[in-house]
Amino acid sequence: MSESQHPTVPGFRFSATACGVKPDGQLDLGLIVADDPVSVAGMFTKNRVKAAPVTLSMQRIERGRSQALIVNSGNANACTGKKGMEDAKVITSIIADEMGVADDMVMMASTGVIGMPLPSERIEEALPDLLKTARPDRIDEFARAIMTTDRWPKVSSIKFPIGYEKEATVLGIAKGAGMIHPDMATTLGFILTDAPMHSSFLQRALSTAVDRTFNRLTVDGCTSTNDSIYAFSSSRVETEPLRGSDRDARRFIDALVDVLGELGKRIVQDGEGAKHVVTLEVVGAPSEDAARKVGEQIARSTLVKAAIWGRDPNWGRMMAAAGMAGVAFDPLKVEIKFGKVAVVKKGIRVGRTAEEEARRVMAESSYRITMKLGPGKAKASYLFCDMGEDYLRLNASYRS
């Protein structure tokens, strides 16, 4: 994906550098700066153990205004005690001073190994140049600078009509491959838009869109100390600020869902060592909550994920996982399909031929599994991936 593919967003500039947090000269420091103070919203990990930059930014975002965000990869600055918080404050303070804004207008995010002291001097020394070299089109470099175990950078964008014959842009940049699980924003995600709005509307729109996208995907069931998703609006498009649920507000939320949905899909595709992305549809449930609970149990099951990896239509493991969800359903009413191939009807096996056909579906890099629980009307979908040897190899030696 070349830089020219991504539209710039009026009001925002990006930069990136390799400052030496990562040992091998890879990009590891990224900056987003706004030309003026902008509206900001955020969602953060619900993990009890939060990294220093998360704690700091959660306090600062309360104001709803921001003008810069600094991200380092290679070190999470989590479980680093007082020194970790000092580091985050000093780094953001240097940026604020250089820009001539208040300290709390600068946010920070970090991603990488937990529990190692942040080599903050290296970051501090790189900041002046980072600020000077920020440009509207350095999006791809920024996306690369926030990667850890990601195999590729993740950028998605959309334009939508707004106001009277005007157009707004939503640009999203994310990192994430392992440790993706609901009940958190994501690993790291950044949304930039020029559609006009106050931070209160931006926060509501972000929550709505994240609930429909990032909170419905899982790689390995683990949540991190650093997960954060930010949204910034430069409000450069000259029209009424979005509010409530009018037409433009709905269009913006649709655009957000589109961009976050696409980023989420790329994160699951990039699941550490993953070869197959599965869209699991749980239908016929008594409630949406029930459908989600069943979907989550299946998507989190290591036995199911190992079967997906081995291309084995082992629907019995899906039944057993569904049965763990604490949801009332009649096993004798369950139907399961791989793609269009039904392997279970009325709770029992269709037969060997159907399973052979399902095996062919499972050779695809992405496919759909549908589990019908019963006669209910509610449904939910879930995105997950297989778990193979590469996942273990990578995670056994990640720190070495």
Place this chain on the structure above:
Amino acid sequence: MSESQHPTVPGFRFSATACGVKPDGQLDLGLIVADDPVSVAGMFTKNRVKAAPVTLSMQRIERGRSQALIVNSGNANACTGKKGMEDAKVITSIIADEMGVADDMVMMASTGVIGMPLPSERIEEALPDLLKTARPDRIDEFARAIMTTDRWPKVSSIKFPIGYEKEATVLGIAKGAGMIHPDMATTLGFILTDAPMHSSFLQRALSTAVDRTFNRLTVDGCTSTNDSIYAFSSSRVETEPLRGSDRDARRFIDALVDVLGELGKRIVQDGEGAKHVVTLEVVGAPSEDAARKVGEQIARSTLVKAAIWGRDPNWGRMMAAAGMAGVAFDPLKVEIKFGKVAVVKKGIRVGRTAEEEARRVMAESSYRITMKLGPGKAKASYLFCDMGEDYLRLNASYRS
């Protein structure tokens, strides 16, 4: 482990055969018969999807009396619809007829692949011989007949003083390697004793002992459709039936905890592809429930399990997993030790030398990890194992 190592339990006989449920001539059918009707108790999977033999036995065990139990391996008889229930009824009925007892005096347990029709004729044909060849000392063959992915049979026993200069025996036989997780009895477990008691006391004692043992271990976080643990008492020792919490009752419960604890440890050691068994002690918690929740999150985390496999003292993943438990604790008060080596004090890293020492601890086949959450007085322990490539290889191709 030779047969002579296991003490017989007066009143019980065992047999085993290879009837062809497993394709390769391995033992796959086991029988326990009692000379007379005996007290029986049971704990069963809480999974919503229950195998036919589980549903049948849960009904029959209500009476508190039994005289035989048949177990097949190689096929779970789960998600097999009406035919599955018919099969379980016919099989137990044949045994009842041969023995001249009522149908509901015979229990059944199954373990193996979910969703495949049970080749019940093969089992039915094998039953008369199985009954004829039952002997008090065929314990080891029975233990082998109930194995699926187990690498070795699991038998444990203890004798304890009872009444006036008398002695009673508790013998336990279990199968299990994958799919072991709390909130279920276990995969399959069978306890036999000659200590005298009514079924109501036996049920209470079993619940107490399982809560302290099998409900504190995890291999992969998945529970099955077939998990069952049975206890039978022939009451052959001539003394007062155990009741309440008198001395003999306490001794029996201690013996049960000892036998189930030993079986549980062997199941975790046999975790599919596992190389390391870790006893995780969560201490300094505000409540036992809090300690258990934290322990469960750590023991279930695939990232932690991959790090254990890779001998990486990646305590940051343990912190992140603990933070998912929904338990209030101050990360800056946490201490973590591998064996006696502290790698985290006051929530931060001790240093590289300590981690090198921890790495040496992690080379052991079994070791202890202690996580101190804070100044609380409560604690809980958890048994778990690593997750390596063998787990995935085995579970990707289990049905093939």
